[in-house]
Amino acid sequence: EIVLTQSPGTLSLSPGERATLSCRASQSVSSNYLAWYQQKPGQAPRLLIYGSSSRATGIPDRFSGSGSGTDFTLTISRLEPEDFAVFYCQQYDSSPVTFGGGTNVEIK
Amino acid sequence: QVQLVQSGAEVKKPGASVKVSCKASGYTFNNSVMHWVRQAPGQRLEWMGWISAGYGNTKNSQKFQGRVTITRDTSANTAYMELSSLTSEDTAVYYCARDRMGATLGLFDYWGQGTQVTVSS
Numbered sequence: 001e002i003v004l005t006q007s008p009g010t011l012s013l014s015p016g017e018r019a020t021l022s023c024r025a026s027q028s029v030s031s032n033y034l035a036w037y038q039q040k041p042g043q044a045p046r047l048l049i050y051g052s053s054s055r056a057t058g059i060p061d062r063f064s065g066s067g068s069g070t071d072f073t074l075t076i077s078r079l080e081p082e083d084f085a086v087f088y089c090q091q092y093d094s095s096p097v098t099f100g101g102g103t104n105v106e107i108k
Numbered sequence: 109q110v111q112l113v114q115s116g117a118e119v120k121k122p123g124a125s126v127k128v129s130c131k132a133s134g135y136t137f138n139n140s141v142m143h144w145v146r147q148a149p150g151q152r153l154e155w156m157g158w159i160s161a162g163y164g165n166t167k168n169s170q171k172f173q174g175r176v177t178i179t180r181d182t183s184a185n186t187a188y189m190e191l192s193s194l195t196s197e198d199t200a201v202y203y204c205a206r207d208r209m210g211a212t213l214g215l216f217d218y219w220g221q222g223t224q225v226t227v228s229s
Contacts, residue, residue: 033213033215035215035216037216043221044203044205044219044220044221044222045153045203045216045219046219047208047215047216047217050208050215056217057217088152088153090153090214092213092214092215095167095214096155096169096170096171097155097214098155099152099153099154099155100152101152102152
């Protein structure tokens with residue numbers, strides 16, 4: 001199965017700053033079948049990005065995804081107070097679908 | 109609007125089984141594929157399996173082969189996940205999640221609120 005490694009584990013930033021999150025796959029994710037989810041405490045994950053760079057319905061344009069092959073990035077251009085959460089990458093290229101270990105974006 | 113509403117928290121003893129339900133509304137249930145994903149404390153999200161609501165065919169993760177049964181009741185727009193032979197390692201929040209493409213791709217656009225399952229003697 002494809003193993004996804006996210007870095008950093010924790011990112012301490014202030015509102016208004018730029019966040020850059022990384023996701024590396026153990027083998028190539030073809031068709032860029034890579035998604036990003038946001039999860040706040042006590043809530044289910046929310047789909048942000050799919051197909052490596054397409055925003056899901058209702059997701060603000062400050063969220064953007066990029067990358068291909070084995071290296072992918074989620075960028076939040078200017079952090080809003082409601083953006084602080086844990087972010088997970090997920091590949092849906094091959095079965096079983098797998099998730100990364102998460103990056104916790106916390107308020108500095 | 110699309111909603112997935114899951115059944116309430118469960119406490120089970122080791123060796124028992126648990127069955128979690130997921131009631132869908134706001135879209136055509138029979139045209140969808142429903143997945144089950146769990147999140148154990150300190151662990152990453154883990155895919156368990158899916159069911160095609162219209163056809164009833166299923167696929168489970170190898171890790172849970174023989175222990176997980178996913179079913180659906182189309183008259184009730186509800187999917188079910190039953191996990192047997194529970195151990196403490198099955199303590200987790202269990203989510204149902206709809207496949208965005210109406211297929212078995214494994215891209216999840218709507219999630220249930222989660223069901224806490226605790227296994228304890």
